[in-house]
Amino acid sequence: xxxxxxxxxxxxxxxxxxxxxxSLRLVVLVAPMVALVxxxxxxxxxxxxxxxxxxxxxxVSALLPDSHTGLLVVLTVGLHWALALRDVxxxxxxxxxxxxxxxxxxxxxxxYGPTSVVLDPLLLALWLGRSGVAAAVTALVWLATxxxxxxxxxxxGLVLGAALLVVAGWTFLLAHRLVSTR
Numbered sequence: 001x002x003x004x005x006x007x008x009x010x011x012x013x014x015x016x017x018x019x020x021x022x023s024l025r026l027v028v029l030v031a032p033m034v035a036l037v038x039x040x041x042x043x044x045x046x047x048x049x050x051x052x053x054x055x056x057x058x059x060v061s062a063l064l065p066d067s068h069t070g071l072l073v074v075l076t077v078g079l080h081w082a083l084a085l086r087d088v089x090x091x092x093x094x095x096x097x098x099x100x101x102x103x104x105x106x107x108x109x110x111x112y113g114p115t116s117v118v119l120d121p122l123l124l125a126l127w128l129g130r131s132g133v134a135a136a137v138t139a140l141v142w143l144a145t146x147x148x149x150x151x152x153x154x155x156x157g158l159v160l161g162a163a164l165l166v167v168a169g170w171t172f173l174l175a176h177r178l179v180s181t182r
Contacts, residue, residue, distance in 0.1 A: 024110040025062040031103035035096040042092035044084035065110035
């Protein structure tokens with residue numbers, strides 16, 4: 001198969017985008033930009049070359065939502081935040097995290113099938129519920145971090161160990177529950 005035929009087929013598939021798929025792919029393109037704006041508002045210096053790099057990654061993610069480029073977008077934006085800013089209690093980190101959550105969910109939904117697929121409303125409702133839970137947990141973790149950072153508590157290995165056991169137990173319970181329902 002020649003490259004011309006492959007490119008032609010790819011462009012033909014893009015021309016069949018319905019409104020739902022077009023909307024999802026626009027969200028994939030725009031949501032990381034919201035995270036970058038939040039990063040800049042939090043005080044980071046976001047350079048032009050970095051914005052161009054993220055836009056390119058987002059464009060590839062929007063065109064090929066089933067590729068691994070979405071992971072590259074999340075890692076790039078998250079790593080830049082971690083290196084450019086040390087403040088994890090800013091409200092802007094919550095905005096950025098929620099923007100990346102929206103990016104992820106839109107990318108997953110866009111990758112469910114060919115460009116012409118129209119997703120079932122029940123599937124969309126399921127993902128809306130899942131996203132709402134993830135957003136609520138994100139907000140609660142941010143709130144706990146904000147409150148905890150103001151308390152200036154001393155380090156305690158026993159408390160850290162107990163917290164890690166709770167997280168490991170919860171992960172095991174969720175994994176067991178997800179596997180048993182299939």
